[in-house]
Structures are given as structure tokens and as C-alpha cells.
Amino acid sequence: SLTHLDPISISTIYRWSDLNFGLAALLDNGPGLKTSGFLTHRWTSNGSMNKKGLQDRQKQQMARGLPKQKPIRDVKQVIVVASGKGGVGKSTTAVNLALGLMAIDKSKSVGLLDADIYGPSVPKLMNLKGNPELNDDNRMIPLINYGVPCMSMGFLVQDASPVVWRGLMVMSAIERLLRQVEWGSLDYLVVDMPPGTGDVQLSITQNILIAGAVIVSTPQDVALLDARRGAEMFRKLNVPVLGLVQNMSVFQCPNCHHHTHIFGSNGAKQLAETISVKFLGDVPLHLNIRETSDKGQPIVVSSPDSP
Template structure:
């Protein structure tokens, strides 16, 4: 009986060790270190540096695109907040107003909208080494799943096929020399988003939200996802901030007022700016001419340009290590 009990205890201990190892192995390096701190402890900047050094192998496993200086994600927690419209106009503003070499990756596999918004209706050329050449318009080099399928064809794919497509559009494209690659992320925080954030070396993420509470709740989830994979938040942009009457100019705050700024402040992140609702944004997007190009002197166009300049400044600050000093409270 004693021998049986001894064997049973040994088996139990071995099982516990195996389970413990598997759990530990499934965690990101940062999670493993952070989990060792007591929940009431606060991690100092010095300890944060240790986390980043410890997480180095994970960071190094991400793809650094040849010739691309910075990769930024334009993301939203939910669909319908104007993320793609913002991504397109930011990319065009960065290229035409900030005089940068810019690429635009449409990573929204199920709902690619870059082809229409950028007025591109042809397939990309393929090089001898089987890589795709992005298609350029308005000074921006673009790649989208929409280039490879018919305009109204549904993309009915399961997760693994989507992951494979994203892999091809990141690793299988000859972007050339770029100052910034703008990634129009799919909405939400699922497999596709994790694939991109864990495979690309992102310089930062821009969070797009409308002012209402439902959108802001999902935006918070998006921020936490990026924090989980150690991607800095460049800031929040509030889209559809208000509607200005075309006759009297009086603003109407259809979705609420100032919610995105308050959320950014409460989470300790930069608020980039507001983009109002304008009919011209919709008509320009449908016509394939971004409003930054079609109406460069309009108020909303100027708002996009100011947002682009703010993002460039934030990237420069991050590169110098002057502003990204997060404080983690456990």
C-alpha cells in the first residue's frame, strides 16, 4: 500500500510539473515575468527595462520588412467607425503633405475597401521570385486582398486561410524603400489581429473610435490587445466627432461629445485629434479620390493632415525614447 501511495504521489507530482510547464510555455515572455510580481506591486521603469530585455527573443521573432522604417497599425475595436477611411486619408496625407514614402496594407481580408477608396482596379505584378509589387496611386503604394478577387466576390474563408493570406501580404510583397507602412487592420481583436501584431514589427498603433460608449468600450479592448503584445499606442483619433450644418455651421454632436478624448486621457494615451462628419468624405471615398486630394483646403482635410503630422512627431519621439514611458500597475 505504501509503495502504491508513493507511485501515485510521484505520478501526481509529474503531472503537476507537466501542466505547469505547458502553461508557462504558452505565455509571452513578458507575461511570465509579470506573473511573478505580487498583484499589489508596481513595476518601476527599471523593472520595465528588464521586461523588455527578457522579452527580446519574442520581439526579434517579428518580421522587420526590408527597407521599411516604421510600420503603424490603424485599428478599431469594432467596425463602422471609419477606420479604413481614416487609414486611407492618413496614408495620403503622410505621402503628399509630409513628403514621406508611404505604403498602405489593407489587412481587412473579409472586407477590403482600399481598392475602391484608392481607385485601383487591377491586379499587382509578380516578380521572378514570386513576390507581389504594390500598386501605387496618389503617391501611396498599396496592397489589398481586394486586388486579387472580383470586386463583389465574397471571401468565405476559415481562419487558417485568412492567416495564410495575411502572411503572404506581409512577407510576400516587395514594398521597396518606405518611411511608413500604414496597416489598415481588420476590426476587433481576433486571430487576424494577433497574427499581424505578432508577426510584424509594429512601431505603434493608432486607435480610431467614435464618441459613443459602445465604440469606446471596444476601443479599450483593442488598446489592451496591443499592450499585451507590446505595441505602443501612438494615440486616439475621434472620428465622426460632430456634424456641422452646411447652412449655419452649427455643430451637432450626434454620437456624443468628447468621449474619445476622455478615454485616451483615462488610459494615459495621447489624443491625436477629431474628424467631423462631412458628406464630402463619403462621396470622395466612393469616387476613389481621398478628400485630402480632392479638397485639400477643407477643414476635414486639414484635420487629417494635422493628425498625420502628429503621428510623425510621435514616431520621432518614440525613436528617441523621450516619451514612451509606460507605468504598469499590477
């Protein structure tokens, strides 16, 4: 019960509600739906509810609305790569998208931000290790490989160390990754989002200007359901969905060259048609992609002529 929490705990919960003040505005208030007390109630140190404080807080929330989206300094366009669930190849897609954008036009500068706090993959995929240095303004300087500056929580923790953090610490880390990195001048910043549609995704999407979102899914139904939820989240937050990528679409036997649709066929393509977004293409389940990714040699670099 909240009435048994000490004043420090209550204060912590209340400060946490400040980070979520826009959440209620995102929800379709259906029958019986009520906002959590963690988001709306103000408790005094003895555990009683301050009704006037609650009313004042609700008025402030209504007047304030959603957080104002602000651009990232020196970044022209932000493209987020998202997935409804983990394990569908989102990070691999994000890495190759960043490298692909640079390969298409050498004059463009592209950065890569790994926003997956709990499971950062960019250090491995981009073959990067080390701790970012700080400049005179106390801003982190990205690590660079293949001409792409990269920032990831994986640079700040040991390889085998889990990030065991509660929400407030995660939000603080995200804010630092978004606002305290010295990117220089970038035409594109590709953001590898964490999987799902939780607090981190909402915080990122509400607080920065995003040019568009690419959603990655495998063809099976369980992944497509989550991909659809992700697309709807971006639409509610007025972020254009640039399209869907279908990963692990088909497996070709290296011996007999027979094609097998292990996870089903055309699921993401059909979903794209259903929700009226562009289908961006298929990526096969190929041994070479896995091997080169594990070596930190993305397929755009290791096999630039690959279809």
C-alpha cells in the same frame, strides 16, 4: 465530440494550434480559466489523448513563448490603424494618414497595406483595380495611385465576391500580404487592420515590428468600449499606442450651420485621458468626406487645405 473526428480533421485542428501557440501567454489566467483543448490537446488517430505528447507540447510552448517579431523587408516603420468595431472610419483614416505622411514630407516614401481580409476598403478608397503582377521572386507588386503603393485582398477577389474562409486560410493570406509583397524601400507602411481584437490582429501584431498604433473610434459608448479593448490589446503586446482619433465627432447642417453631436461629444477625448494616451483630434461627419471617398478621391488629395 472530438473523438468522432476523422484523423484528417484532427490533424487540421492540431496544425491550427501551432499558429496560436503564443495565445495562452497573452491571457491573464484568472480563476477557472482554462486553455481550449483545440490549443493544447494532442489526439491520436483513434481519438485518444496522448498524455506524454500533451506534456511535451506544453513544455515546448512554454519554452518558445511568443513569436519573434520580425521587420518587413525594406520597410523602416510600420504604423497600424485599428478600431475595436467596424464602421467607425478606420479605413478612411488609414488612407488619409498614408497620404498625409507623404504630403508633409515629399521625400518620404509611404505604402498602404489593407489587412482587412473580409472587408477590404482600400481598392475603393484609393480608386484602384486590377490584379497585382508577380516579380521574378514570386513577390506581388503593389498597385499605385497618388504616389502610394497599395496591397489589398480586394485586388485578388472580384468586387462582389465574399471571402468565405476559415482561420487557417486567412492566416496564410495575411502571411503572404506581410511577407510576399515587393514594397521597395519604404519609410512608412500604414496597415489598415481588420476591426476587433481577434486572431488576425494578434497574428499581425505578434509577427511584425510595429512602431505604433492609431486607434479610431466614434464618440458613442458602444464604440468606445471596443476602442478601449483594442488599446489594451496593443499594450499587452508591447505596441505603443500613438493616440486616439475621434471620427464623426459633429455634424454641421449645410443650411443653418447648426452643430449636432449625433454620436455624442468628446467620448474619445475622455477615453484618451482615462487610459493615458494622446488625443489626436476630431474628424467631423461631413458630406464631402463621404462623397470624395466614394469616388476614390481621399480628402487629403481632393481638399488638401481642409482643416
